[in-house]
Amino acid sequence: MRVKFTLTMDDLTVDDQHYDSVVIDWITEVEQQEVLDLSQKWITSQNFLTRRMIGLQRVGESSLTIEPMDETISSDYE
Numbered sequence: 832m833r834v835k836f837t838l839t840m841d842d843l844t845v846d847d848q849h850y851d852s853v854v855i856d857w858i859t860e861v862e863q864q865e866v867l868d869l870s871q872k873w874i875t876s877q878n879f880l881t882r883r884m885i886g887l888q889r890v891g892e893s894s895l896t897i898e899p900m901d902e903t904i905s906s907d908y909e
Contacts, residue, residue, distance in 0.1 A: 832860070832861065832862070832863060832899060832900075833858060833860055833900035834858070834859060834860075834861050834866060834897055834899055834900060835856060835857070835858045835896075835897075835898045835900055836856060836857055836858075836859070836895065836896070836897055837854065837855075837895070837896040838854070838855045838856070838880075838894075839852070839853075839894045839895075839896075840853045840854075840880070840890050840891075840892070841890075841892040841893070842891025842892060843887065843889060843890045843891065844887075844888040844889040845884075845886045845887050845888065846886040846888075847888070866897055870897065880893060
């Protein structure tokens with residue numbers, strides 16, 4: 832299924848530079864189980880982002896939104 836991910840990070844430090852806010856979004860094709868696994872890891876891991884993002888040293892607040900995409904709409908943009 833096609834899914835849109837939106838990652839919002841506030842009060843973060845990357846390579847010793849401070850940023851008030853960064854928003855990253857992307858659309859990808861994933862299996863439903865992958866979405867469930869990612870959601871579980873996001874909820875249970877305190878350092879989920881800093882372990883995966885090169886240069887990210889600290890994040891004050893973060894959120895991850897996962898939205899299924901309507902296939903009929905998304906196919907218009909391919």
